[in-house]
Amino acid sequence: MADWLGARLSRNRRFIPLAATITLFCLAYGYGAVVYEGMRDPQVFLNLFRASPFLLISAIGMTFVILSGGIDLSVGGVVALTTVATAALLRGGTDPWLVIVLMLLMGMAIGATMGAFITFLKVQPFIATLAGLWVARGLCFWISDDAIPIRNRLWEILGQTKILIPGLADPTTKQGEFVSIMVVVELLVLAVAVFVAHYTRFGRTVYAIGGNELSARLMGLRVNRTKMLVYTMNGFCSALAGIALSVDVSSGHGLYAMGLELTVIGAVVIGGTLLTGGVGYVIGTLFGVLIIGVIQTLIQFNGQLSSWWTPIVVGLLTLAFIGIQSFLAALKTRQSAVQRRVGHARPTDAGAGEEAT
């Protein structure tokens, strides 16, 4: 009986950070709904998705990078570069669909370049992507010093179409709760990401690399190819996030998305993904993004607190989640040490447990 309970607990321990994230989200939103009547409006909940499609999209890309044991600090730069390049191309009269394709290709090219540096030249991810951030931000200002407005039919359609929620809106008067097209896009990206992470060979390889790159290599997994793909994919996500942002603000400027990388990393960590890699869930990232959204909403509804509390609270939450993770990791080490002493576990298991912490 005790064995069964212990096994169950240790099997479910990996869900604890995720459960904590979801609980925190529910508590924060519940608190807001109790205190502020306005937050009971379903539209406020939908606005959490509507407010920042670019945040979720780039956080999903970042989740894969962090799961693989890397980090990408370039997202803010690539997002800004995408908005500027999009705006410049649209102003020049390029076909909007072609612009979207070009931007996605550009994002993938930037991601692949950084991936090549990290994979083949063994440059630390943090340095390689930092360089990527600088180059991308610098290029923005090479294209244009000022913000470029976007006046394009497709961008208007993407930005202003209201998708009414059945049951909560009246289709004849077009009044009621709604989401935008970009919300559908972000949820689509999320669905694809969940599938890729948990149901494909690529996803399993990402987890394996994050757990222990050397072991993954020795197992014969295609580590290099997977790492390249992870960074390329994140470049794609950044570019898509950039398009989403340009739709949102219908302009492009090099100073957009300043510090986005930090918010994104915070969202991923709050979502329960271990920064050392190998542990976490894509769906957790969704809740990480939502929690940041709720914090912003609460601060807005409060009206008294200044908006500078947002980064402070996000920082503290990030710390708290890292704390939970270190605690769980320490617990695991102790357990494997005990097992080794008792002689129940095979030596390799105990060794692996220690390695992971």
Add this chain to the structure above:
Amino acid sequence: MARASAAPTVRRVTESRLFFPLVVLAVILLFNLVYDAGFFALDTIDGHLYGNVIDILRDGSTVMLLAIGMTLVIATGGVDLSVGAVMAISASVAALLINPDLQSLSNDPNVTATPLPVVLIATLVVATVCGLWNGALVAYGGIQPMVATLILMIAGRGIAQLITNGVRIQIFYEPYAFLGNGWIILPFSLFIVAAVFVVAWLMTRRTALGMFIESVGINSRSSFFSGINERRVKLVAYMFCGFCAGMAGLVASSSIRTSDANNIGLNFELDAILAVVIGGTALGAGGRFSLFASIIGAIVMQAITTSMYAIGVPAHALLAVKGVVVVLVILLLSVQVREFVRRVAAPKAA
């Protein structure tokens, strides 16, 4: 025990350590000379030296200060991303102490609400406490340095804004402005850099601390087993880095005479890290370090910035140039490229 036989080797290593940053610096300066023949001209006004080279040193003094602290942290195998935010915090603290009344700013150059020594000490204490926080998270919390310092990097600017209630406090108090704007033949900020450098040098080269730091960087665990309190060594390194960031914040805010919580120290962590990397201290690996090489690295960074401005590259676009420089430096330092060069060069030599 192997000191006698190791001495020439150590000297050779030191030389090669300084060699690379100095070559880079020389190339940049040469480029400037070609571009503008009068680049090295020095003027004396009221007995003070002015000129492009002096400007590079003066503008680079904040990055030099940061690089000194960052060298120790990187040598322990860590990194401190929060220095830019700590600069902003210390600038806000100093400005608030000088002028706590945010509503009516006194623009009398001789008036301060707090005596200058108290302002300086309080600010540096706050900055050191920021370093203590980072160090505690890394050394005692067991959190990866990049992540631990990321937290203060995210939250720090928010804290700096809260301190000044979002107001950019102008500083009219002249003695404070002397830190970043004063001249005693050379810019006064250079003397601050020199003082901090000497303190750091004495601390690491005249006590065992430097060796401990290198040992912790090379292998934290084995240092622990050889009886080094590796946690305390890390803690000291981060605290000193915070102290240096506080100093840099003082110089930066005094030089622009405001506490600009949004922009003071923005992206400076990157310049500082890059300066240390150019100086040859291995990022992520830690181990052997050279404070002087990091200072040269900082000057290289500032020389690049200044020369790009001279050519007329816009301020923001400059980042792209810096990014390319990082890539080049990484390539030059990477094992793969060195092996490739050796392989290409070997047949010719044979």
